[in-house]
Amino acid sequence: MQRYTRPAILFHWLIALLIIGAFTLGLVMTDIPGITPTKLKYFSWHKWAGVTVLLLATLRLLWRLANTAPAYPDSMKRWEQQAAHHLHLLLYVLMFAVPLSGYFYTLAAGVPVVYFGVLPLPVLIDANPELKPLLKEVHYWLTMGLAGAVGLHIAAALKHAFIDRDGVMKRMLP
Template sequence: MNLTARYTRTAILLHWLIALLIIAGFILGLVMTDIPGLTMTKLKYYSWHKWIGVTVFMLAIVRVAWRSTHTPPPTQALMPVWQEKAALVTHWLLYFLIFAVPLSGYFYSLAAGVPVVYFGVIPLPSLIDKNEAIKGTLQLLHVTLNYTMAGLVGVHSLAALKHQFFDRDGTLARMLPFLK
């Protein structure tokens, strides 16, 4: 099937930019938490990780605003109803997580008593004070949401590859401009 209906260039750019930042932030999170002790490198990685999170959050706002004013192209692939529903649920969960993961990290950082300063220049408001009682819960929430997102991104990616190489229905070409 030849799908001519593609996402807009802006939607494609936001999708891939957010995806790359999420992957980078996840990998950086794994690396930084494996560094023993408190080193300059670890502190630098934590800053970068936070900057990525803030950027993802801001781009997510732009993406949702764009999506609310630009209807995505209709699904033209012939797939079972359960797959359509699974895709819809996965997409909505991913939208939820691109907000929830950065927010949970932000509140975890504040509860730990560490302010978030975007690019080392713009201090974000401290909406909560240092709070040891909720710090552990927020850390667990942040980690859990991250691994949930990683799993959903994996499922989403595998589904896209299935559509490209097994179904050959053109679904992936809607989000990759160089595919036909």
């Protein structure tokens, strides 16, 4: 059975951990009432995780374009292969769309994004109180879509590991 390359595996697991962490922080920070130092710290961490996902997703996509993924096993039905392909495409789109929507939501709120507190990112749009609620909704729903796609991805991996036992999941394990 062919495996993914070491860089692809590293990108996969780093991005997965960052997405789970950013999602968890997003849930926790939005439940904290008012403006507190803890809430502001979590917002910063959430943004830093999002920017890091965007950077790693870019590197991952470039790696993927230069390196073919291992073929699916012959035991996978054609519809399963197509479903896996489309889910992977959706995950790639959302790995870019979620952080970008959060970035533009933050800018529309009039808050600069300063990566790790030292590197100010470009301000591509001015503060816009009319656009802010729309971008907040877009970011929320794209995030929920990403959570659903990740859940489906995990369920499929577990199906391959414990029901099909076809080695598909082993291709991405370190």
